[in-house]
Structures are given as structure tokens and as C-alpha cells.
Amino acid sequence: MTKRLDASSYDTDKALHTHDLRSYEEYSDKLQDREVRLLELGVYKGGSLLLWRDYFQKGLIVGLDLNPIQVDDPSGRIRNYFGQQQDTDLLDRIAAETAPAGFDVIIDDCSHIGELTRISFWHLFDNHLKPGGLYVIEDWSTGYWDSWFDGVSFRPRPENGFSPRLFRVRSLMARIYRSKLATRIPLAQKVIVELKIH
């Protein structure tokens, strides 16, 4: 019988998004009793790693975050890495050390920045996800927030390639957008959003 995924006693924002948990249950139903290899990009304080460890009772749970964290794990089934989701060499090393045959589940709950999410996705999907494995990208809605790093509300636009310079300019504009000064001048925010989409 499917075990219920209850995040209420774990320090994770997944406890707030119970509809996500129902989807996780649905898609990982058959994996529950297997020796799954699960990788989560972005783990904050590690609460979700404990949740996955207790849900997948034979699983090896691997986390990666910009910030180093300590997780109290007597089971020894949690591995933690420190670094950036877009560092493909690091992703290769993590896979070699923890899932040489590929991950069964990969969750990106990390930067929520489109370009970084894209780099991790293609690298992990092509090289380190088992055939038929699950790849989950959480909180994708941020990509449609004008106030987000590289987000804009949906408007059809021509296809542009990735430009590192434009990426830096957009990040600066997003910071200005959120600054105290700009929030007092709605026109300034409007101009920034227009600039971001061109």
C-alpha cells in the first residue's frame, strides 16, 4: 500500500505545498520500496533530505546546495554536497560517487533561475537520470513573475540565444526592481520590466 508523504514534521517548505506531495506520491508509488538513488538540488536546511530518507526507506538521498549544511542522519543514507547547480563537473562527480548507474529521481528545488535550471536539467537528464526516471522542477511559476531574477509575465517573443552579458544586466535590473527606491516609483519598475523583455 502507498505510504502517505507527510512533511508536516520536517523543516521543509514542501510542508506548505501539499498538492506537490500528492503528485510525488502518485509518480513515485512504485519506487517506494526500492533502493532508489534520489538527488535534490537545493536543500536549504536539509529537512527535505530527511523527508525523502524516511519515505524511501531503502533509498540513498543526495543533496546539493550553495550553502554547506549539517544534517543529523544516523542512518548514513544521506550524502550532502556543497556547490552550484550549474557546475556540471560537480554534478558528474556527485553522480560518480553516489549513483554511477544513474538517479531514479532528480528534484530541482534550487535557484528557480531559468538559465541555471536549464543547464542542470540537460546535463543531468542526458547523463545521470536512469531511463524512465523522474525529473521534477519545483516552483517553476517564478519564471512568470516580473519581480523574479529572470522572470517576466508571459508575452510571446522571438527566440533569443543565451547571452551572459544580458543575464548579468537582467540580474542587476531585478535587484534594482526590488530595491526600496524602485518600489516607491512604480514607473521605474514598469520601465525595468519592459527592458527585461527586450
Ligand SMILES: C[S@@+](CC[C@H](N)C(=O)[O-])C[C@H]1O[C@@H](n2cnc3c(N)ncnc32)[C@H](O)[C@@H]1O
Ligand atoms: C527553496 S530552497 C530549497 C528548499 C528545500 N528543497 C526544501 O524542500 O526544504 C532553495 C535552495 O537552493 C539553494 N540555491 C540557490 N541557488 C543555487 C545554486 N545556483 N546552486 C546550488 N544551490 C542553490 C539555496 O541556498 C536554497 O537553500
